[in-house]
Amino acid sequence: TGNHWGYGKEDGPSLWHRNYPVAQGSRQSPIDIIPHQAAHDHSLDAIILNYDHCTSINISNNGHSVVVEFDDSDDRSVIRGGPLDNAYRLKQFHFHWGGKGCHGSEHTVAGMSYASELHLVHWNAVKYKNFGEAATAPDGLVVLGIFLETGDDHRWLHVITDALYMVKYKGSLTDFKGFNPKCLLPSSLHYWTYLGSLTTPPLHESVTWIILKEPISVSEKQLGKFRMLLFTGEEEDQRIRMENNFRPPQPLKGRKVRSSN
Ligand SMILES: COc1ccc(/C(C)=C/C(=O)O)cc1
Numbered sequence: 001t002g003n004h005w006g007y008g009k010e011d012g013p014s015l016w017h018r019n020y021p022v023a024q025g026s027r028q029s030p031i032d033i034i035p036h037q038a039a040h041d042h043s044l045d046a047i048i049l050n051y052d053h054c055t056s057i058n059i060s061n062n063g064h065s066v067v068v069e070f071d072d073s074d075d076r077s078v079i080r081g082g083p084l085d086n087a088y089r090l091k092q093f094h095f096h097w098g099g100k101g102c103h104g105s106e107h108t109v110a111g112m113s114y115a116s117e118l119h120l121v122h123w124n125a126v127k128y129k130n131f132g133e134a135a136t137a138p139d140g141l142v143v144l145g146i147f148l149e150t151g152d153d154h155r156w157l158h159v160i161t162d163a164l165y166m167v168k169y170k171g172s173l174t175d176f177k178g179f180n181p182k183c184l185l186p187s188s189l190h191y192w193t194y195l196g197s198l199t200t201p202p203l204h205e206s207v208t209w210i211i212l213k214e215p216i217s218v219s220e221k222q223l224g225k226f227r228m229l230l231f232t233g234e235e236e237d238q239r240i241r242m243e244n245n246f247r248p249p250q251p252l253k254g255r256k257v258r259s260s261n
């Protein structure tokens with residue numbers, strides 16, 4: 001129906017251009033990051049994350065990923081510094097992951113993909129009056145990308161994975177208060193940055209990407225809990241496991257990736 005899209009054979013990333021022609025645009029995401037081709041830009045400042053007074057609201061299954069939304073009615077939780085001209089407000093975060101034993105990050109590093117990728121989505125509330133308007137502007141959004149690799153248990157990720165049973169089905173939502181995503185950051189904030197897009201429809205070319213170089217470690221068991229989510233709703237006959245919800249790397253089309261120190 002309508003602009004239905006997904007990650008399957010009949011509605012996956014290679015077909016999205018039919019309803020979203022920008023899918024073949026000049027600044028699409030994700031991309032393959034080639035570290036030694038990234039320009040070290042010494043003018044790039046450190047990124048600053050002011051998440052101390054962030055207010056998480058709910059966790060939901062939107063049929064494509066699991067999303068934690070935040071109160072973005074003021075500048076209580078923002079990202080600034082780095083390549084940014086102003087502060088951007090945290091709106092939501094979500095994940096992309098693979099099937100069992102398969103990797104599912106969106107960005108790749110020298111052709112290597114990680115098990116999963118966390119996206120923290122922020123919007124430019126200085127220049128735009130709401131998220132929807134910012135989402136269509138070339139400098140409207142900032143997405144902070146964090147790679148997840150499998151290894152030790154992540155000591156805080158269980159707060160999220162323990163809630164996933166509540167949002168098993170597409171369209172489900174439940175309260176999720178008091179979660180601060182600062183606990184999901186790696187120790188280093190060194191990053192790559194480039195101009196790109198949303199990685200799901202409507203694929204707007206409105207994102208300044210900031211991808212942290214250092215992955216966080218999560219256990220295979222924790223990652224497995226994401227795979228108990230379903231793409232399908234409670235009322236649907238088909239039960240399709242939510243996995244491999246990632247878009248593959250897109251053409252760089254002459255863009256430069258910059259590297260912080
Ligand atoms: C205005 O509608 C939107 C739909 C999705 C998104 C995001 C945040 C997509 C993505 O994460 O790739 C933004 C706006």
Ligand SMILES: [Zn+2]
Binds near residue numbers: 094095096119199
């Ligand atoms: Zn994403």
